[in-house]
Amino acid sequence: MLAATVGLMGSLADTIDEFFLARRPRKHSAHTLDAYRRDIDSIVIELEALLDRRHDSILVSDITIKDLRRAFASISDKSAATISRTWSTWNQLFTFMVAEGLLPGNPMAAIEKPRVPKSRPKAITGDDSVDRLLSVAARGRQGARNPWPERDFAIVVTLLTCGLRLSELLDLEMRSIDGPPEDRVIGVRGKGNKERTVPLEAEVESILSAYVESRLRRFPGRIQSADPLFVDNKGAKLKRGALQYMIDQLYREAGIRTKVPAGALVHALRHTFATSLARNGASGTELQLLLGHESLATTQRYVDATAREIRSAARSNDAYRSLRHLSKQHDAGPSIESEHDIDPAG
Helix, strand or coil: CCCCCCCCCCHHHHHHHHHHHHCHHHCCCCCHHHHHHHHHHHHHHHHHHHHHHCHCCCHHHHHHHHHHHHHHHHCCCHHHHHHHHHHHHHHHHHHHHHHHHCCCHHHHHHCCCCCCCCCCCCCCCCCHHHHHHHHHHHCCCCCCCCHHHHHHHHHHHHHHCCCCHHHHHHHEEEEHEEECCCHHHEEEEEEEEEEEECCCHHHHHHHHHHHHHHHHHCCCCCCCCCEEEEEECCCCCCCHHHHHHHHHHHHHHCCCCHCCCCCCCCHHHHHHHHHHHHHCCHHHHHHHHCCCCCHHHHHHHHHHHCCHHHHHHHHHHHHHHHHHHHHHHHHHCCCCCCCCCCCCCC
């Protein structure tokens, strides 16, 4: 049994509620909390089936390590990243129980955690893909019932030049743009409600200004500083689904949908921002600050994927020198074969 005494706690459901209550001071975003809930619920559902009881009647002391192993085995069809994240969430839940004196130890050490392969950045490929995307966004979507090119263009430019997450872009307010004219920045609230600023160059500010002017023409009246920066065709805050649909349509009209890696949509623009900066010499620390990453290790994959120094080092391989020599011989034309090189059989 995980707990020696049933009286140490109430139901599993009550304990989970206490866990979320204890995390409130961390100010997690709604997106983060939803992810925690999904991770916990996926295992709770399996435990309910294994114990043949609803989770509000399951005591933590009723759950054995064998039950946990079977529950995690039941979600083995999911990706390694999903299982690993679920493992981490449950590890935090049990760590909370140990800290509260509800359990003598954390059982997750006995549950295997999959190794997640290091992923490469999901940036848009193709030398002219970004140009084509910007061109279509500036012109306006042909298939849109109520095209708003100034807004679409401003959104794409902001994503490509500021490297924002989808939720970060949607949470921007009018007052997020700050600073003196020659040193404008966008204030961003990222994961864990951590704040950062991203430089806003004059070209981008001009495009945002054109969008705001078009917005005032569509919806006359004063815009408040706390109003959302990006709105939909009715003047309400732009929603996640509408943004994803808009970006997908722009990809298709630009003819670059196949250039966008699977599993990425809006996020591909953030990855494109990061790889572009890394390719042009930005350091890992600089990228970490701009992207709002908690760990430099997360940022390092962009640098690893594009670093010129690494490519230069690999190019110093003697095999490349031999290949260049062979290539020059080939360009010079076929050499005269010696009699020893000729096959008598033809």
